[in-house]
Amino acid sequence: IVMPKGAPLSKIQATQSYGANVILHGDVFDESLEYARKLQQETGATFVHPFDDPAVIAGQGTIGLELFEQLDDIDAVVCPVGGGGLLAGIAIAMKQKNPAIRVYGVESAACASTTAAKQHNQPIIITPSNTIADGIAVKRIGDLTFSYIQKYVDDIVCVEETDISRTMLYLLERNKLLVEGSAACSLAA
Template identity: 50%
Template sequence: MAQIPVTLQDILHARRRLQGVSRHTPLEPSETFSEVSCCKVFCKLENLQKTGSFKLRGAYNKIATLGRSPGGVVAASAGNHAQGVAFASSRAGLSSTIVMPEGAPITKIEATRAYGAEVVLRGQVYDEAFAAAQEIREKTGAIFVHAFNDPLVIAGQGTIGLELLQDLPDVDAVVVPIGGGGLISGVACAIKEQRPGVQIIGVQAAGAPSMLEACRAGKIQELNSAQTIADGIAVRRPGDLTFAMVQKYVDQIIAVDDEEIAWSILMLLERSKLMVEGAGAVGMAALIHKKCDLMGKKVAVILSGGNIDVNVISIIIERGLVKAGRYLRLRTMISDRPGALQKLLSTVAASGANVISIAHDRIKPNVPLKQAEVEIALETRNSQHIEQIVEEMHQIGYVADILK
């Protein structure tokens, strides 16, 4: 096993550097998620950290040690590290250039620019942005600030572990998102060096399980692709430093798919009023879907970021409502005569559904003469309510097609 690059002392030094810069974020108990997951859940709200994610901690800890750098700094990021580097660089009086994947959320791109960085869009995933950032470093002499494979960055992220033990000394397990591994490496070191009995469980997106595959193989391997809604952890190749620390400190790594992540985002938003991005929600997804055996234990889950694009939220909400039977789109035919539409809507109203939108079309080529096609979007209570609506329409002569 490779030498461990970060010690507890390094993390304690990082905590001193971050005083007055990063927030000691809340650790909130959740009755809702405790009931769903059958364990005592506490949410570490790094989505409320400055810049919207934990990444500020590691970025600032690194940049605070640089002193003057005529070429400034350069970094590659899917978004959250970008904002942390931009914030820390501006505070230190350094210029920064951030290379982000071309598909990075617009909100993250604009926020990074707002913190004072020059943003360059290259590649489709983090690893391609990383290669472009290396080219800029060679041309400009800028100092590269790695998103995860750097001892000072890892130590900065580890300050979350110190806060967890301070706020919940008797914690039994900590569930941590994994992309490249910087967060879980620092948190695991901070906790295991003080409380070896605490379980550290890492969670990856099933579409980008780079650390999981590395641990299974016993060596680092690069994935062919990294496709997931959790863009913040879509990393094809973990770091060698983080891999060594994960091997030493992490007890288990599991994966959750995009549907499970999306459901977790929706539940956090609706039940806890917390806006959490895909990468930040993977830990809760693992608990909700009981991917690890933690029944009855005190579990801290790190909600690592909240920088999610509003368009993604819109899609997740709509898909989630459909899945829960709370949103229905259907199509039917009615007679093209006065009162026919009113009769249909009266039937819908009597069923207790609420009309969200309606489209009436009698001139489509495939609509028979003297008839009209009607598409309705409805707010419903659950799947049983949808079945009731369709059955009641059928009984009075309507043929209702449910639209997916």
């Protein structure tokens, strides 16, 4: 599994604890992805895209099904978006079960690749700024995920770094939950 050099130690260690060989390459996710593809070509290893893959999207969509199992009445779902797999999967599941449910994606304004793709009506590469929401810091949303987001997601919202940070602090102080920036984006919105 290829991760950026700046990946949080907790993510690296957790991945290694599952038995994975973690290779640190690149300064951002997109550089790691490019290197992973190069390694796949050189070694013949199986390549699994982290978000732009039908099986990955379907797997992440099971979260939407779990929401239906746990809640009787859902008006809206707010989900962080980076590469788009999680949002696409959840949106497909929600809209298939109940098309009236509103589905919103949230991304950091510092790395708003989905917003840029919507503005250009296709995925484009953006120049991101540093963000505390490193788990969703992707310079280009996936082609497949973007097509699903266009079809099933009602809107994309951007949140500022200060709002993400304040939400992380709020969750820690009020709920005793320590969450990463990517997870805090939805509540920040």
